Amino acid sequence: MKFKLKIWRQKNAKAKGQFESFSIENISSDTSFLEMLDILNNRLISEGKEPIAFDHDCREGICGMCSLYINGRAHGPDDDVTTCQLHMRKFRDGDTITIEPWRSAAFPVIRDLAVNRYAFDQILQAGGFVSVNTGGVPDGNAVPIAKPDADEAMDAAACIGCGACVATCKNGSAMLFVAARVSSLAKLPQGRVEATGRAKAMVAKMDELGFGGCTNTQACEAECPKAISISHIARLNREFLCAKLQD
Amino acid sequence: MSNIFCSSIGKKLIMSLSGLFLVIFLLLHVSINVTALFSQNAYNAACRFMDTNILIQVMVPVLALGFAVHILFSLIITVKNQKARPVKYSVSSKTETSSWAAKNMFVIGVIVLCFLGLHLTHFWAKMQLQHFIGGHGEDNPYALVYTLFGEWYYCVLYVVWIAALYFHISHGFWSAFQTLGINNSKWIPRLQIIAKIYAILVALAFISIPLYFILGLGEPPK
Ligand code: HEM
Numbered sequence: 001m002k003f004k005l006k007i008w009r010q011k012n013a014k015a016k017g018q019f020e021s022f023s024i025e026n027i028s029s030d031t032s033f034l035e036m037l038d039i040l041n042n043r044l045i046s047e048g049k050e051p052i053a054f055d056h057d058c059r060e061g062i063c064g065m066c067s068l069y070i071n072g073r074a075h076g077p078d079d080d081v082t083t084c085q086l087h088m089r090k091f092r093d094g095d096t097i098t099i100e101p102w103r104s105a106a107f108p109v110i111r112d113l114a115v116n117r118y119a120f121d122q123i124l125q126a127g128g129f130v131s132v133n134t135g136g137v138p139d140g141n142a143v144p145i146a147k148p149d150a151d152e153a154m155d156a157a158a159c160i161g162c163g164a165c166v167a168t169c170k171n172g173s174a175m176l177f178v179a180a181r182v183s184s185l186a187k188l189p190q191g192r193v194e195a196t197g198r199a200k201a202m203v204a205k206m207d208e209l210g211f212g213g214c215t216n217t218q219a220c221e222a223e224c225p226k227a228i229s230i231s232h233i234a235r236l237n238r239e240f241l242c243a244k245l246q247d
Numbered sequence: 248m249s250n251i252f253c254s255s256i257g258k259k260l261i262m263s264l265s266g267l268f269l270v271i272f273l274l275l276h277v278s279i280n281v282t283a284l285f286s287q288n289a290y291n292a293a294c295r296f297m298d299t300n301i302l303i304q305v306m307v308p309v310l311a312l313g314f315a316v317h318i319l320f321s322l323i324i325t326v327k328n329q330k331a332r333p334v335k336y337s338v339s340s341k342t343e344t345s346s347w348a349a350k351n352m353f354v355i356g357v358i359v360l361c362f363l364g365l366h367l368t369h370f371w372a373k374m375q376l377q378h379f380i381g382g383h384g385e386d387n388p389y390a391l392v393y394t395l396f397g398e399w400y401y402c403v404l405y406v407v408w409i410a411a412l413y414f415h416i417s418h419g420f421w422s423a424f425q426t427l428g429i430n431n432s433k434w435i436p437r438l439q440i441i442a443k444i445y446a447i448l449v450a451l452a453f454i455s456i457p458l459y460f461i462l463g464l465g466e467p468p469k
């Protein structure tokens with residue numbers, strides 16, 4: 001297959017970026033999107049040019065490191081997958097593909113397509129710890145957890161922290177990410193202990209770091225590679241409002 | 248309660264409570280309006296009730312406050328959200344990820360507000376306001392409705408206004424419950440349907456009145 005690529009190039013956080021066009025040929029339909037970029041980068045290196053910077057790590061959809069806004073969608077045209085799990089067969093031969101970095105005040109561009117998502121780590125740090133008893137390995141069945149609760153906690157825990165929700169949201173809001181992290185712990189007895197404090201601290205951090213607020217557009221849910229539901233945002237609102245009203 | 252309204256979620260709490268208050272107000276307003284479809288006497292009696300009932304008199308300033316708060320916080324929230332996304336994408340997908348109304352709540356709200364100003368000067372200033380400032384209210388409110396809705400251009404403006412209101416509520420109604428945290432995966436789709444039904448019913452009821460008069464079904468004013 002062959003493609004025309006329009007890729008965002010930017011030297012560093014302060015530089016003014018612009019799009020650069022490339023043509024690429026002889027790409028197998030089974031090539032992954034990131035492998036396609038690898039092929040392009042190899043070519044650029046052999047031509048003595050600067051390769052395109054983009055984030056990636058596991059390349060199996062679990063680490064949350066890959067990003068990219070591809071043809072107007074976070075993680076590209078396929079549903080419920082990360083960019084590393086996207087394949088060129090999802091495009092048509094001869095397509096023009098526009099690749100942009102995540103756009104959000106809280107995620108400044110580091111270089112080209114790589115953005116700084118340290119703000120997510122700061123929110124997690126603000127969330128604090130989970131109290132667990134030390135000692136021997138506890139019996140796996142010692143703490144009974146209802147199946148629906150366990151399921152919901154697991155669904156929320158599927159969040160890989162990629163930031164597609166922020167990138168997609170017209171308000172650059174991190175509510176889906178924060179909601180997933182708050183829910184996955186609040187739904188379990190172990191995480192329940194600090195749940196109210198956690199909700200308050202994480203929301204305060206999120207606001208402080210320049211993320212926008214949620215206006216319930218549901219765009220995040222549609223683009224989240226792990227299909228995290230906005231019902232978790234309702235739970236976060238509930239947790240936060242109850243906690244604040246008790247203060 | 249400490250500094251709850253400084254937080255993004257606290258500000259949305261105010262939006263949702265004031266929004267739901269306005270949603271309830273609309274229900275009262277539209278029920279008064281539809282009496283015009285029954286008869287001249289019924290409508291004028293309903294207007295007299297609105298001008299004299301003590302509870303309504305108390306609620307009018309509360310309503311004004313509700314509007315003011317809703318609009319003020321919509322500005323604060325919209326400005327903050329715009330700042331959080333300073334650079335726009337050059338390509339936006341055609342895939343529908345959220346409803347048109349959800350994405351344009353502020354613009355729709357401003358449209359509602361503009362027509363609201365027009366509406367207040369044409370009706371309210373001549374009717375209820377007069378009872379507040381000790382002036383002389385319209386003797387026959389039905390006649391006022393009859394003349395204004397006899398003009399096709401006014402009817403068109405009115406329908407555009409109500410259409411904007413329809414979009415605002417079809418998203419706002421369920422969104423308010425989501426903001427309050429009274430929602431889960433079962434109730435999100437249910438509330439979205441209830442919001443649509445509510446918005447359609449209210450919009451149709453409002454629009455039925457200019458339609459009734461422009462079609463010449465109204466009684467000539469006494
Ligand atoms: C009768 C008139 C109105 C009704 C019934 C109404 C109702 C609502 C409701 C129920 C919400 C949802 C709140 C939430 O998501 O928690 C809302 C949101 C909103 N309203 Fe209104 N509203 C009215 C007029 C206006 C006006 C005049 C404006 C402004 C200029 C406005 C601007 C907004 C904005 C920007 C939002 C979105 C806020 C957000 O999602 O964060 N509204 N409205």
Ligand code: SF4
Nearest residue numbers: 159160162163165224
């Ligand atoms: S909620 Fe979904 S889109 Fe947002 S960071 Fe987690 S996995 Fe990514």
Ligand code: FES
Nearest residue numbers: 057059064066084
């Ligand atoms: S590279 Fe790890 S999720 Fe894509």
